[in-house]
Amino acid sequence: MSGLLSGIGVGPGDPELITLKALKALTRAAVLAYPAPPEGESLARSIAAPHLPGGQEEIAIRMPLEPGRFPAAEVYEEAAAALGARLKEGRDVAVLCEGDPFLYGSFLYLFERLAGRHRVEVIPGVSSPMACAAALGLPLAARNDVLAVIPAPLDDQRLAAQLANCDAAAIVKVGRHLARVRGVLDRLGLLDRAHYVERASMAAQRIMPLAAVATPAPYFSMVIVHRRGAAWR
Amino acid sequence: MSGLLSGIGVGPGDPELITLKALKALTRAAVLAYPAPPEGESLARSIAAPHLPGGQEEIAIRMPLEPGRFPAAEVYEEAAAALGARLKEGRDVAVLCEGDPFLYGSFLYLFERLAGRHRVEVIPGVSSPMACAAALGLPLAARNDVLAVIPAPLDDQRLAAQLANCDAAAIVKVGRHLARVRGVLDRLGLLDRAHYVERASMAAQRIMPLAAVATPAPYFSMVIVHRRGAAWR
Numbered sequence: 001m002s003g004l005l006s007g008i009g010v011g012p013g014d015p016e017l018i019t020l021k022a023l024k025a026l027t028r029a030a031v032l033a034y035p036a037p038p039e040g041e042s043l044a045r046s047i048a049a050p051h052l053p054g055g056q057e058e059i060a061i062r063m064p065l066e067p068g069r070f071p072a073a074e075v076y077e078e079a080a081a082a083l084g085a086r087l088k089e090g091r092d093v094a095v096l097c098e099g100d101p102f103l104y105g106s107f108l109y110l111f112e113r114l115a116g117r118h119r120v121e122v123i124p125g126v127s128s129p130m131a132c133a134a135a136l137g138l139p140l141a142a143r144n145d146v147l148a149v150i151p152a153p154l155d156d157q158r159l160a161a162q163l164a165n166c167d168a169a170a171i172v173k174v175g176r177h178l179a180r181v182r183g184v185l186d187r188l189g190l191l192d193r194a195h196y197v198e199r200a201s202m203a204a205q206r207i208m209p210l211a212a213v214a215t216p217a218p219y220f221s222m223v224i225v226h227r228r229g230a231a232w233r
Numbered sequence: 234m235s236g237l238l239s240g241i242g243v244g245p246g247d248p249e250l251i252t253l254k255a256l257k258a259l260t261r262a263a264v265l266a267y268p269a270p271p272e273g274e275s276l277a278r279s280i281a282a283p284h285l286p287g288g289q290e291e292i293a294i295r296m297p298l299e300p301g302r303f304p305a306a307e308v309y310e311e312a313a314a315a316l317g318a319r320l321k322e323g324r325d326v327a328v329l330c331e332g333d334p335f336l337y338g339s340f341l342y343l344f345e346r347l348a349g350r351h352r353v354e355v356i357p358g359v360s361s362p363m364a365c366a367a368a369l370g371l372p373l374a375a376r377n378d379v380l381a382v383i384p385a386p387l388d389d390q391r392l393a394a395q396l397a398n399c400d401a402a403a404i405v406k407v408g409r410h411l412a413r414v415r416g417v418l419d420r421l422g423l424l425d426r427a428h429y430v431e432r433a434s435m436a437a438q439r440i441m442p443l444a445a446v447a448t449p450a451p452y453f454s455m456v457i458v459h460r461r462g463a464a465w466r
Contacts, residue, residue, distance in 0.1 A: 009363070016254035019359060021247065100359075102366040102373045103380070111372065122370065124363035124434075126252060126333075130242070133335040134355040139344065140335045146395055147336070147382040154377055162379055165398050201357075 003030070003087040005118050006094045007101035007111060009125015010047040013202035013220075017126045018051065025123055027053050029094035031086045033079065035106045036060040043220075044096040059083070063106065076106075080113035087118045100127040103149070104172065129170035131200035132222045135207055138195065140224070141168050152177035152223075159184045163225065171223040178217040182210055185225065194225045236263070236320040238351050239327045240334035240344060242358015243280045246435035246453075250359045251284065258356055260286050262327035264319045266312070268339045269293040276453075277329040292316070296339065309339075313346035320351045333360040336382070337405065362403035364433035365455045368440055371428065373457070374401050385410035385456075392417045396458065404456040411450040415443055418458065427458045 006025045011017035026032065026048055036042035042060055061079040064072070083093050101107040101122050111120065129149060133140045141147040148166035150159065152174045159181065163169055171181055174196075185191045194210035198221045210223055239258045244250035259265065259281055269275035275293055294312040297305070316326050334340040334355050344353065362382060366373045374380040381399035383392065385407045392414065396402055404414055407429075418424045427443035431454045443456055 009359075011252065012357070014254065016257070017252050017357065019244065019250050019252050020256075021249035023253075024249070100363045100366075100373075102371070103363065104374055104376075104378075108372045108375045115370065120370065122367040124245070124250065124359045124367040126242070126357045126359055127363060130333040130336065130357035130360060133333075134357040137348065137353065137355065138335070139341045140333075141337055141382065142341045143337075144384040144386050145337075146384070146387075148399065149374065149380040149382075151377040151379070154379075162398065165395065166381065 001090055002118050003089070003091045003093055005083065005087055005114055005120045006092070007105070007107045007120070007122045008094050008096055009100040009123055009127070010044055010096050010098065011126040012099055012128045012131035012200050013047060015047055015050045017131065017201055018047065019123070019125065022123050022125060023051055026094045026096065027051065028092065029056065030091040031057045031059065031083070031093040032096060033059040033061060033083055033093060034096040036062050038062050038064060042096075044098045047098065048096050057086075061106070076109040076113060080110055083110065084114055084118065087114070097125065100125045103127050104151070128172070128200055128222060129224070132170065132197040132224055135197055135200045135205060136195050136224060138224065138226070140170070152181050156180065156184050160188060163188055163190065163227070167227055169225045171225065173219065174217050174221040174223055175219040176216070178213065178221070181223060185210065185223075190225055190227065193227065194223050197222050197224065234323055235351050236323050236325045238316065238320055238347055238353045239325065240338070240340045240353070240355040241327050241329055242333040242356055242360070243277055243329050243331065244359040245332055245361045245364035245433050246280060248280050248283045250364070250434055251280065252356065252358065255356050255358060256284055259327045259329065260284065261325065262289065263324040264290045264292065264316070264326040265329060266292040266294060266316055266326060267329040269295050271295050271297060275329075277331045280331065281329050290319075294339070309342040309346060313343055316343065317347055317351065320347070330358065333358045336360050337384075361405070361433055361455060362457070365403065365430040365457050368430055368433045368438060369428050369457060371457065371459070373403070385414050389413065389417050393421060396421055396423065396460070400460055402458045404458065406452065407450050407454040407456055408452040409449070411446065411454070414456060415446075418443065418456075423458055423460060426460065427456050430455050430457065
């Protein structure tokens with residue numbers, strides 16, 4: 001029988017924000033795979049690291065990091081072939097995903113290539129908008145609020161339209177778009193309602209009003225905006 | 234010293250979808266509190282039940298269930314007073330929250346009453362949109378998709394405007410609004426892209442195309458819509 005492919009959400013960064021279900025799946029799989037930068041450590045693996053039993057085959061899926069560009073299809077083709085070969089041998093493969101596998105995860109590109117031909121399960125994880133709200137001590141949405149999760153790379157006009165249409169927003173993938181996002185929020189009169197969170201739930205977590213952020217933002221940064229001030233009133 | 238108030242996300246329903254951090258916090262608290270119906274079992278407590286050590290004081294916050302109405306402020310005032318008294322005695326209080334505490338949780342109303350006067354921590358949890366996507370085997374958002382979390386009680390016009398403005402939507406709190414939500418999606422030509430999920434990740438989970446749902450929907454039901462068919466392409 002073919003092996004089981006598990007897309008496992010390991011949560012936003014704190015190794016304690018992993019679920020029991022994720023833990024079980026990642027410790028029993030014969031093969032672990034995870035996205036990684038061209039060189040050095042994988043964030044997804046580092047989140048899971050305290051829980052790894054050792055003795056598993058590990059496959060780092062190394063993604064070229066070109067700002068503003070999505071990794072080339074060849075990276076995923078090659079990774080899908082490598083994982084598919086293990087699955088055909090009847091070995092279970094666990095793909096570690098930061099946050100949740102189905103929310104902007106690179107797992108999506110493996111999923112679309114392997115789901116038709118192999119058994120697949122997805123184990124949801126704590127995603128970063130929730131971790132950012134917890135870090136800020138600011139609710140995301142209450143009652144009949146609309147929450148929008150908006151990627152920062154959208155152009156100014158689309159960003160503004162999205163922000164005008166929701167009650168609260170989590171702007172993700174901020175990184176090099178920080179200054180532009182701040183400009184759009186300023187023109188909408190929302191800058192003083194915008195909070196910046198970097199590496200939520202990790203040891204290096206930083207939070208501050210968006211207006212006070214001076215440094216360039218890393219990829220793992222987010223802006224939380226409440227259009228009506230306090231979302232829960 | 235005053236006790237610590239912890240808002241703890243216990244996840245969407247499967248007791249294995251609780252995090253290690255939530256487990257630690259809920260087992261070490263002297264007092265457990267949770268929302269509950271006027272009579273009978275609390276869902277949040279039932280999710281945590283397999284993990285409870287016993288010997289903790291428990292406070293069920295019983296919410297009148299009037300469809301379409303939010304519980305009266307008195308319920309929260311009374312609950313906040315009860316929890317505040319324990320905190321003043323130096324006892325830690327854990328409030329169990331379905332999904333994530335800061336996404337439509339009743340914890341918000343305790344938080345706003347107690348956060349100024351007591352130490353508070355929030356432990357994020359796996360929320361139901363992610364659990365629904367995992368159950369369906371359908372990604373929520375990829376690349377620069379905008380994901381909107383939209384409460385079903387919004388009127389038809391606001392629902393339609395929200396659905397027209399995003400790439401993928403999680404329509405929450407469907408319940409008695411099911412037929413109306415289906416009508417709005419049908420008029421937008423989105424009915425065949427809408428999936429229905431009831432009690433995601435629980436033993437009684439049901440999933441089906443929205444067009445095929447015949448029965449009244451329970452409160453814990455959701456509709457996932459991808460405007461562009463497959464969100465991840």
